[in-house]
Amino acid sequence: MIERQTSMALLEVNNIHAYYGNIHALKGLTFHVEQGEIVTLIGSNGAGKTTTLRAITSLMHPREGTIMFEGKDITHTPANNLPAQGVAMVPEGRGVFAKLTVEENLEMGAYYRNDKDGIREDLEKAYDLFPRLRERRLQVAGTLSGGEQQMLATARALMARPRLLLLDEPSMGLAPVLVETVFDTIERINKEGMTVLLVEQNALLALEVAHRGYVLQTGEIVLADSAAALKQNPEVQKKYLGME
Amino acid sequence: MERDKKSVWRSAIETGLIMGVVLLYLGVIGMFAAFQEREVIYEVVTLGQILIFFPALIGGWMAARRAQKSGAAPVIVMASALVAGAVTAVPTLIMLFINANIENVRDVLVNVNRDWVDMVTFDNRADLLTGTLALLGVLIVSAGVGGVLTLLPKKLRGALMFAGALVLLIGMFGETVRQILQQLVPRETLDTIYRRTSLRLTPAIILFVLGFVGSYFWEVRRNAVTRSYNAMPAPQRTVVQRIGLLIFLVALLALPWIVGRALSDIIVTVGIYVMMGLGLNIAIGLAGLLDLGYVTNYAVGAYVAAVLTSTGALGLTGGQMSFWVVIPIALIAAMITGFILALPILKMRGDYLAIATLGFGEIIGTLAISDWLRPVIGGAQGVLFIPKPNFFGTELVNPEQLYYIVLAACIVTLFVSIRLNNSRIGRTWMAVREDEDVAAAMGIDTARAKLLAFTVSAATGGVAGAIFAAKVGTVFPNSFTVFVSINVLSLIILGGMGSNPGIVLGAIALVGMPELLREFSEFRWLIYGALLIIMMLNRPEGLIPSKVRQRELAAENPPEPAPATSGVTQPAAGD
Numbered sequence: 016m017i018e019r020q021t022s023m024a025l026l027e028v029n030n031i032h033a034y035y036g037n038i039h040a041l042k043g044l045t046f047h048v049e050q051g052e053i054v055t056l057i058g059s060n061g062a063g064k065t066t067t068l069r070a071i072t073s074l075m076h077p078r079e080g081t082i083m084f085e086g087k088d089i090t091h092t093p094a095n096n097l098p099a100q101g102v103a104m105v106p107e108g109r110g111v112f113a114k115l116t117v118e119e120n121l122e123m124g125a126y127y128r129n130d131k132d133g134i135r136e137d138l139e140k141a142y143d144l145f146p147r148l149r150e151r152r153l154q155v156a157g158t159l160s161g162g163e164q165q166m167l168a169t170a171r172a173l174m175a176r177p178r179l180l181l182l183d184e185p186s187m188g189l190a191p192v193l194v195e196t197v198f199d200t201i202e203r204i205n206k207e208g209m210t211v212l213l214v215e216q217n218a219l220l221a222l223e224v225a226h227r228g229y230v231l232q233t234g235e236i237v238l239a240d241s242a243a244a245l246k247q248n249p250e251v252q253k254k255y256l257g258m259e
Numbered sequence: 260m261e262r263d264k265k266s267v268w269r270s271a272i273e274t275g276l277i278m279g280v281v282l283l284y285l286g287v288i289g290m291f292a293a294f295q296e297r298e299v300i301y302e303v304v305t306l307g308q309i310l311i312f313f314p315a316l317i318g319g320w321m322a323a324r325r326a327q328k329s330g331a332a333p334v335i336v337m338a339s340a341l342v343a344g345a346v347t348a349v350p351t352l353i354m355l356f357i358n359a360n361i362e363n364v365r366d367v368l369v370n371v372n373r374d375w376v377d378m379v380t381f382d383n384r385a386d387l388l389t390g391t392l393a394l395l396g397v398l399i400v401s402a403g404v405g406g407v408l409t410l411l412p413k414k415l416r417g418a419l420m421f422a423g424a425l426v427l428l429i430g431m432f433g434e435t436v437r438q439i440l441q442q443l444v445p446r447e448t449l450d451t452i453y454r455r456t457s458l459r460l461t462p463a464i465i466l467f468v469l470g471f472v473g474s475y476f477w478e479v480r481r482n483a484v485t486r487s488y489n490a491m492p493a494p495q496r497t498v499v500q501r502i503g504l505l506i507f508l509v510a511l512l513a514l515p516w517i518v519g520r521a522l523s524d525i526i527v528t529v530g531i532y533v534m535m536g537l538g539l540n541i542a543i544g545l546a547g548l549l550d551l552g553y554v555t556n557y558a559v560g561a562y563v564a565a566v567l568t569s570t571g572a573l574g575l576t577g578g579q580m581s582f583w584v585v586i587p588i589a590l591i592a593a594m595i596t597g598f599i600l601a602l603p604i605l606k607m608r609g610d611y612l613a614i615a616t617l618g619f620g621e622i623i624g625t626l627a628i629s630d631w632l633r634p635v636i637g638g639a640q641g642v643l644f645i646p647k648p649n650f651f652g653t654e655l656v657n658p659e660q661l662y663y664i665v666l667a668a669c670i671v672t673l674f675v676s677i678r679l680n681n682s683r684i685g686r687t688w689m690a691v692r693e694d695e696d697v698a699a700a701m702g703i704d705t706a707r708a709k710l711l712a713f714t715v716s717a718a719t720g721g722v723a724g725a726i727f728a729a730k731v732g733t734v735f736p737n738s739f740t741v742f743v744s745i746n747v748l749s750l751i752i753l754g755g756m757g758s759n760p761g762i763v764l765g766a767i768a769l770v771g772m773p774e775l776l777r778e779f780s781e782f783r784w785l786i787y788g789a790l791l792i793i794m795m796l797n798r799p800e801g802l803i804p805s806k807v808r809q810r811e812l813a814a815e816n817p818p819e820p821a822p823a824t825s826g827v828t829q830p831a832a833g834d
Contacts, residue, residue: 074696098702110697112690123690127702175702 023086025050025210026071026179031080033070040066041077042234048179048212053205055213055221055242057255058231064214065107067231068183071212072097072104084179099127103177107184109168113157117148120156120167124174134174141170144200162193169200179210186217198224218255222246230255267331271322271339275346275402278318282398283350285310289370290782291378298457299430306431307378312401318343319402323409337406344402348395351379359387414478422470429466430458435775438519511666515659523658525774527730530665531723532770535747536754536762537672538719543748544757544805545680546712547692549613552600552620553747556717558627558739559596560589560724562636564645565734571644573637582648586725593721594714601713605706608695620744627736641735645728661730668726672719673759679715680757688712746770753794755801764802 024047033041041063048054056064069075071082073094082090084102092100103124112120121141125134142149145166151159156167165185172180182201186194194217202224205211215221222228222242230238230251238245245251252258285291295307322343326336354371358364364371373384380390381397408416429436433456440449452462488499515523535557542548564585570578604615626632628639636642648655648664655661679685687708690698695705728734746769754765768790776783794802 072700074699093704094696094699095702095704098700104700106694106697106700110694110700112693112697114693115689119686123686123701126687126690171701 024048025052025085026212027081027083028067028071029081029083031067031070031077031082033066033075033077035066040234041070043080044231044234044236046229046236046239048210050210051205051208052227053201053211053213053225055215055225055228056231057215057218057221057228057245059255060216061233062231063234064216064231065183066234068104068181068212068214071181072102098175098177101176101178102181103172103175103179104181105165105168105172105183105185107187109161109164111156111159111164111167111171114155116153116155117159117167118152120171121148121174124171127175133176137174137176141173144173144203145170161189162196165189165193165197166200169197169204173204173209177209179212180204182211182213182215184214184216186215186220194220218251219257222256267326267329267335267339268342270325271342272346274318274322274325275343276349278314278321278343279347279350282311282314282347283354285314286351286375286379287354287368287370288782288785289375292370292372292374293780293782295374295378298454299427299433300463301454301457301459303460303463309427311379312397315344315347315398315401316405318347319405320409321405322402323406327409333410336410337403340402340406340409341399344399344405345395347402348391348398351394352391355379355387355391414475417478418471418475421474422467425470426458426463426467430463432775433457434778435522438521439517442517442519512663515662520658523662525771527658527661527665528774529766529771530662530669531727531730532747532750532766533669533763534665534672534719534723534726535743536750536766537669537676537759538716538723539747540716540751540757540759540762541676541679541688541719542712542716543751545685545692546688546709548709548712549609550616550713550716551613551741551744551748552616552618552623553716553720554620554739554741554743555600555623556593556597556720557724557727557743558623559593559717560721561728561734561738562627562642562724563589563592563721564725564728565642566636568646568729569642569644570646571642573635573642574644578644578646582646582725582729586722589721589725590718591721593717593724597717597720598710598714601710605709617741617744620741624736624739624741627739636734639736641733642728643733645732645734647732648729658730661726664729665726668719668722672722676759684708684711749791753791753801755804758801758803758805761801761803761805768802 026048028044028046030043030045031041032039032043044063044067046054046056056067058064066075070077071089073089073092077090080090081088084100087100089097089100089102097103112123115123118138121138122134125137128134142152147163148166148170151163156164159167169180169182169185185197185201189197198220201211201213205224213221213225222245225242228240228242228245229236230245238248238251240248246256290310291307293307294310295305297306298304299306299309319340323336323340326339331339355376358371358376376384376390379394380387381393383390383393408419411419433453437449437453437456440452452459458466488496491499515526518526535553538556539550539553542550542553564582566573566575567580567585567588568574568576568578568582600616600619604612607615627636630638632638633640646654648661650660653660655664687698687703690701690703691705691708691712698708699705727738731738750765750769751762752765753769754761754763769787772790773783773787776786779786
């Protein structure tokens with residue numbers, strides 16, 4: 016891999032190895048995300064995409080390798096300290112608190128913060144970004160549709176005022192129309208300056224919005240290139256885009 | 260239409276058969292015979308007879324309700340109730356036939372005896388045909404009553420059922436009611452109401468009429484009352500609420516003197532369980548940690564209080580230490596135990612956590628009875644001579660007096676529990692309960708949240724244990740079995756997970772009821788078990804579900820266009 020860059024990237028993942036019991040799930044993964052980028056990790060089921068996100072957020076601990084965020088080593092930072100460091104995640108399957116209202120969910124996103132005025136302000140911003148959520152402000156999250164829940168999970172992550180947003184399979188279980196909306200939103204958030212690391216099985220859409228992409232296969236990065244180049248790559252086309 | 264009618268009959272027969280099996284079962288286990296002498300209303304009806312009517316009545320009601328729901332005409336509804344009533348007789352009739360023709364039924368079913376035959380044939384043992392007709396007649400009439408009830412207007416039906424239940428309860432719990440009345444009315448008056456523990460006919464009729472009129476009046480006026488209450492300006496409404504609260508508090512304070520000693524004793528025990536329920540609810544209801552070893556905290560509190568205050572050989576201070584000093588010590592001791600025991604199990608989730616905590620409960624029980632700790636806590640002999648609490652020179656000996664300690668402790672626990680639930684910590688626990696990973700991603704230190712939940716939850720268990728020790732005066736290892744944990748857990752589930760009023764009701768039902776049912780001897784556990792099962796089938800969310808749980812149930816229905824929950828949510832931040 017020729018991944019040496021002179022300037023410091025926002026997120027640098029260096030040679031991480033992770034295991035589930037005896038299963039070697041991540042075999043020396045190395046990649047980086049620059050400030051302002053959307054980077055996507057694509058690959059089939061079980062390639063290690065979600066595991067990579069779990070490793071970054073310390074929900075599992077890599078046995079080897081380092082993860083640097085803004086130049087600081089966050090490999091062993093406990094998951095719950097990451098929002099304060101500037102990393103927020105939208106978990107796979109959205110993970111909204113079904114019994115809380117939309118607004119209460121958003122407030123949970125700002126859990127580590129103490130600035131009430133700032134939280135109020137961000138709440139308004141979130142509602143501006145997703146007017147749908149404003150309508151459903153006092154509705155219980157469990158009664159929202161899948162698309163609305165995805166919006167809520169994204170908005171909730173933004174409530175932590177992160178500098179890096181990790182998105183795990185945002186298209187999962189959504190109707191095609193809604194998937195488009197979700198990806199539009201990702202692009203919009205990115206245009207406003209948010210750096211995004213996107214893990215996605217729907218490679219076509221992911222490569223549509225991303226600047227760069229990495230292709231994962233059984234715990235290893237097999238391809239790394241700009242999103243446009245990956246889309247043209249015949250192997251990617253055949254394997255992940257379903258083209259002949 | 261034809262198919263509908265068919266299914267109406269079918270379900271009537273099914274319902275009848277189910278109730279028939281219940282009827283047969285109640286007879287075969289000997290319940291009719293056991294209660295045939297127990298008159299609910301003097302010289303009118305015995306509890307045993309009511310047990311015969313009741314399955315048919317419920318069967319008739321259920322069959323009629325089903326018929327009604329499928330849109331059948333009133334005639335069909337009534338007919339289906341009667342059919343169900345007739346079918347209810349079938350299993351018992353078969354047993355009668357078998358009994359008449361086969362010699363040795365009694366070798367297996369000891370209760371299928373002459374008494375039973377007398378009961379179900381209404382004293383027509385010699386003439387089985389008449390007996391059969393009598394049973395059929397009685398059951399059909401009972402089922403008919405059930406059917407008629409479904410056809411009545413709602414308000415009338417509610418009032419009738421209320422009045423009936425009232426008379427039945429007052430008659431059934433004659434002994435308890437008598438004890439309460441003893442404090443209030445002279446003996447002569449009491450004897451005109453009750454003949455020993457059976458209600459006399461005239462007071463029963465008066466009670467029925469009063470109950471009916473009162474209930475009907477309330478049913479009719481209810482809407483108007485709520486409307487005028489809602490129309491009141493806010494300050495006035497607060498006044499009404501305050502007055503209501505005041506009356507409630509006065510009633511709470513006066514309670515032990517109204518109900519008398521025996522009931523006060525039961526209420527103290529219920530109060531101890533309410534405390535434990537509230538405590539365990541912090542772990543289970545709020546933080547979602549299934550703790551099956553709650554007895555640990557109870558035992559620690561009880562033993563700490565015992566050895567510190569006992570005037571016996573095992574007492575560390577020779578009875579010098581006051582109960583009031585011991586309470587905070589027991590609380591802290593339980594919290595420390597809770598904290599230490601929580602450490603090794605922080606990483607466990609769900610079922611694994613439950614099993615591990617179950618283990619802790621067993622360990623405590625074994626330790627308490629062990630020879631190793633015998634010099635300190637007395638092993639199987641326990642700790643004796645624990646003095647009663649002393650309140651400014653008065654020894655609180657009676658349950659009526661101890662009641663106030665329990666009441667105060669319950670109110671404090673309730674207050675803390677409500678405050679915790681509505682606080683940031685409560686929100687943290689909720690997040691951990693829903694999804695630990697997501698909670699962590701929100702910035703929540705899940706390990707700390709769980710540790711805190713276990714520790715706080717343990718505290719009230721410790722206090723409950725200390726009060727228990729003072730109440731009973733002795734502490735034995737056999738008071739601290741796994742059944743304490745199970746009981747506390749059951750009362751939480753029965754009352755409604757996460758709901759504080761539910762816990763109080765659950766404790767009354769699970770701890771108080773078996774005491775009140777004492778006169779039903781071994782059958783009370785059957786009644787208790789049947790009630791639990793019926794409860795869980797019909798109301799799995801508990802007697803008084805918490806708001807969050809209600810929301811969850813609402814979530815199973817399609818979302819409503821209006822913000823349906825606006826009344827119950829209060830955004831915490833931003834003001």
